Amino acid sequence: MTASRPMIVPVHNDYSAWQKALHWTVVGLVMVQIWSSGGIERSHADHVAGLEPSRLDLFLHEIHTFLGLLIGALVVLRILLRVASKAPAQDRTLHSAVRIGACVNHWALYAVLLLLPVTGIGARYIDFETIGPVHVLLTRILFLLVAIHGAAALWHLLRRDGVAWRMLPSRLLRGR
Numbered sequence: 001m002t003a004s005r006p007m008i009v010p011v012h013n014d015y016s017a018w019q020k021a022l023h024w025t026v027v028g029l030v031m032v033q034i035w036s037s038g039g040i041e042r043s044h045a046d047h048v049a050g051l052e053p054s055r056l057d058l059f060l061h062e063i064h065t066f067l068g069l070l071i072g073a074l075v076v077l078r079i080l081l082r083v084a085s086k087a088p089a090q091d092r093t094l095h096s097a098v099r100i101g102a103c104v105n106h107w108a109l110y111a112v113l114l115l116l117p118v119t120g121i122g123a124r125y126i127d128f129e130t131i132g133p134v135h136v137l138l139t140r141i142l143f144l145l146v147a148i149h150g151a152a153a154l155w156h157l158l159r160r161d162g163v164a165w166r167m168l169p170s171r172l173l174r175g176r
């Protein structure tokens with residue numbers, strides 16, 4: 001019987017459990033941010049129309065602020081962990097343009113995730129008219145970066161080069 005093809009990266013070339021947990025926690029929190037931002041929009045529309053915003057929308061406003069700050073703190077932690085433990089080595093068989101692109105995408109994601117809470121606080125507490133549009137523009141940049149990032153992860157999965165598995169639980173790897 002032939003042995004199954006050993007394709008996945010070795011475990012030492014994996015992100016740490018903390019890095020993975022933080023990655024997927026931030027992904028989940030960003031989803032909640034997109035949902036809770038609807039409450040901000042609706043409460044502002046009610047305010048403009050002279051209506052009382054619903055309690056749910058006001059609550060979502062607070063959730064958005066709290067989770068936005070939490071994301072900022074978790075991203076700082078991620079960057080510290082990243083600097084301390086380094087990322088797994090890049091796949092040298094990939095074209096250098098792809099490797100540079102991945103690096104730019106990752107650091108741009110970190111930068112946008114740090115700027116979003118800063119501009120969010122600015123929009124809410126300092127100057128909504130000026131800083132609000134910057135916050136919204138940053139959300140569009142985040143969506144674009146995530147779309148590229150997700151597409152790249154899918155491409156790696158289809159290529160079966162093991163890169164996408166570096167951010168998934170190791171026990172899934174062992175089962176393969």
Ligand code: HEM
Binds near residue numbers: 038066119132
């Ligand atoms: C990583 C963290 C954050 C993410 C991913 C995020 C995401 C979003 C999204 C998707 C919107 C809707 C944009 C649209 O109108 O299409 C929004 C709006 C808004 N967010 Fe955040 N946000 C974050 C942090 C914060 C924080 C910490 C605050 C602080 C209060 C905040 C305050 C606001 C405000 C005031 C708006 C309305 C802006 C406007 O309509 O001009 N955000 N955010």
Ligand code: HEM
Binds near residue numbers: 027
């Ligand atoms: C809000 C959405 C997301 C954000 C903000 C995000 C952010 C990041 C960042 C900053 C890194 C770099 C880690 C480092 O080296 O320090 C990373 C790596 C990674 N992410 Fe995401 N990510 C998101 C969604 C996703 C999704 C949906 C997938 C899978 C479909 C994914 C799969 C991966 C993989 C496989 C890596 C490791 C890449 C490598 O080792 O070169 N991410 N992510």
